[in-house]
């Protein structure tokens with residue numbers, strides 16, 4: 001006989017992050033030191049991606065509104081909320097998964113006119129935005145996959161060679177996660193690159209902004225937020 005499930009699938013409860021890593025990764029400083037020089041990440045951006053990003057830039061510039069980016073927007077809930085709340089801003093919501101993006105586009109018709117969904121690889125868009133001097137007011141990085149196994153360090157955004165670019169574009173970068181170690185590492189790397197104090201705070205929103213935030217809140221997870229505001 002099959003064991004009785006404690007929760008129905010609809011409850012969509014999620015397990016807390018389990019990891020064989022119990023504190024900040026011992027190699028983080030060495031990896032960050034290697035990435036400190038911006039020049040280290042020079043991956044070419046494909047012609048088709050560059051064409052799409054150029055068209056997006058032109059669209060953003062035509063509207064001449066402050067730009068907000070939702071990086072790894074998944075099924076689009078946060079992008080829709082941001083677009084409705086900030087009607088005088090342009091929201092560019094990026095994900096690599098066409099499946100998730102098409103779900104988002106179908107579910108929220110008609111889409112707010114100030115929202116652009118974009119299928120792209122985040123390092124490409126961050127590099128392009130850096131090279132083309134995009135004027136980004138705020139970037140949200142909401143619940144990226146934590147890659148919690150110790151051996152997965154290099155898959156976390158803060159250990160990726162794109163990190164110095166990500167930190168150098170835009171005036172404000174906000175990360176949210178349900179894994180404290182991810183938040184601590186992200187803040188540590190940001191502090192190292194920006195040479196300014198970056199803190200981790202607990203996060204308990206009045207209402208969830210995204211699908212994962214809702215899932216984690218329902219599941220009783222503690223959430224963490226790193227909000228980096230540039231001085232200039």
Ligand SMILES: C[S@@+](CC[C@H](N)C(=O)[O-])C[C@H]1O[C@@H](n2cnc3c(N)ncnc32)[C@H](O)[C@@H]1O
Pocket residue numbers: 071072073074075078094095096097100120121122123141142143144145210211212213
């Ligand atoms: C855990 S989900 C979080 C989705 C959403 N932000 C939320 O809070 O509900 C992470 C998302 O990041 C996207 N993602 C991961 N790596 C990416 C990359 N290299 N480029 C673009 N999107 C990526 C995934 O497709 C996925 O939709």
